[in-house]
Amino acid sequence: MMRGRFLLAAMGVFGAQTLMAAQPAAVSVTIRNYHFTPQTLHIKAGTAVTWTNKDDDVHTVMATSVPFVSGALDTDGVYSYTFAKPGTYFIGCSLHPQMSATVVVE
Numbered sequence: 001m002m003r004g005r006f007l008l009a010a011m012g013v014f015g016a017q018t019l020m021a022a023q024p025a026a027v028s029v030t031i032r033n034y035h036f037t038p039q040t041l042h043i044k045a046g047t048a049v050t051w052t053n054k055d056d057d058v059h060t061v062m063a064t065s066v067p068f069v070s071g072a073l074d075t076d077g078v079y080s081y082t083f084a085k086p087g088t089y090f091i092g093c094s095l096h097p098q099m100s101a102t103v104v105v106e
Ligand SMILES: [Cu+2]
Pocket: 058, 059, 060, 093, 094, 095, 096, 099
C-alpha cells in the first residue's frame, strides 16, 4: 500500500516536469501591413520571440523599456530577442511610429 502511494507520487512529479518541458520556448510574430500579429503576446520569462517582416517595406523591432532595436528588416527579415525578465514591454518600429505591440512576460 505504502509502496503504491510512493509510486503514484513519483509519477506525479514526473508528469509535471513533462508538462513544463512541453511549454513553448519560442514564439513567432509576423509583421504584415504595418501591424504586429499577434499584437499582444503573453509569454513566460526565458521565451524567445522571433519577428518576421512580411511587408515589402522595411521595418525594425524595438522596445521602449529594454534596450534593444533590430537592424532594418527587409522583406522576410528576421529578428529574435529572448525576454529574460518578467514585465510589460512596449514594442514598436522606429520607422513607423503608428506600429505598436505589447509583450507581457510572466
Ligand atoms: Cu515599420
